[in-house]
Amino acid sequence: MSAAATALAPAKDLTVARALGRRRRRTDAAIRWLCIAATLVGLFFLASILVTLLWRGLPMLDWLTLTTEFQPTRYGDETLPRGGLSHAIVGSLMQVGLATLIGTPIGLLVGTYLAEYARDSAFGSAVRFVSDVLLSAPSILIGLFIYQLVVLPMGGFSGLAGALALAIIVIPVVVRTTEDMLQLIPNTLREAVIALGAPKWKMILLVCYRAALSGIITGVLLAVARIAGETAPLLLTSFGNNVMSTDLGRAMASLPIAIYQQANSGFPDLIQIAWTGALLVTLGVLAINIAARILLRRRH
Known part of the structure; x- marks a missing residue:
């Protein structure tokens, strides 16, 4: 092998290593962002469920609901006390x-x-x-x-x-x-x-x-x-x-x-x-x- 070829070999190896490193970093960044996106999607649905439950459930979360039984006689009659759980x-x-x-x-x-x-x-x-x-x-x-x-x-x-x-x-x-x-x-x-x-x-x-x-x-x-x-x-x-x-x-x-x-x-x-x-x-x-x-x- 000539002296010129011997001198170019380390430079070629360095170029290949740098290209491989850039590809690995791009792959790592893509996987990281995919994981973050999947986490955000899961958190969005979880937060949606919790917010919906709080919005629909909090209005009747009171002492009466917690301490009274079911009242079937209330159907259509607002004058009777509502039942609870x-x-x-x-x-x-x-x-x-x-x-x-x-x-x-x-x-x-x-x-x-x-x-x-x-x-x-x-x-x-x-x-x-x-x-x-x-x-x-x-x-x-x-x-x-x-x-x-x-x-x-x-x-x-x-x-x-x-x-x-x-x-x-x-x-x-x-x-x-x-x-x-x-x-x-x-x-x-x-x-x-x-x-x-x-x-x-x-x-x-x-x-x-x-x-x-x-x-x-x-x-x-x-x-x-x-x-x-x-x-x-x-x-x-x-x-x-x-x-x-x-x-x-x-x-x-x-x-x-x-x-x-x-x-x-x-x-x-x-x-x-x-x-x-x-x-x-x-x-x-x-x-x-x-x-x-x-x-x-x-x-x-």
Whole structure:
């Protein structure tokens, strides 16, 4: 190779490198702007939903709506007191609370088993697969299952059946988050506890659970946020009620069913209350998600 060609080779390589760098920067800028545009689109729709709910739901978000029951006698008579959503609020709190109490321990124990006892076993893989399938199953199928298993044998709809349907939705969410949080704990910590002579159950209870506590609580809160707005399984289990009822053996009201029924009533006052109910559900779910994010951030 001549001396001139040898001298031109570094300059040619530098030109190619610069062209490649410019192309990479252009590609990076294009991808960045696409990501920003997609984020803005998502934020626009989220903000539109929140603004619409606030605009339509705030006018009736008062003490009367929160403390009075449904008033069917108001149809066309402005002189009678308007009804509220107290029966639906109490029913939702009871069913969601009972579903959380039922589903959380089961999900916690299954997640612990998968993370600590059956991490690489075939049975653990099968349980994990079934849990993942249940996590993505349509909620109306869960409602049909509880309808056949509980509603028909009991001879009618009940708040207990609604709570059981919601509990089935809670279980796979808690299973997944519990397993993931426990797997993040270093094995050296487990080995250190076992080396001190502690049995495995005590190691899990006093060390692993404490280390993963915030993550487990976050999973429970996310599960509660998911079931708070479920309507389809409740239509087939608790069915709904227009009066205050705390009897889990009978049909029980809930906010999602109240919203569904009153939004389809055709009466402007009931449609307005349905908007208020939707706002209450949204604010509750938003508060739960914010709490979960705060706990997760503190854990990190």
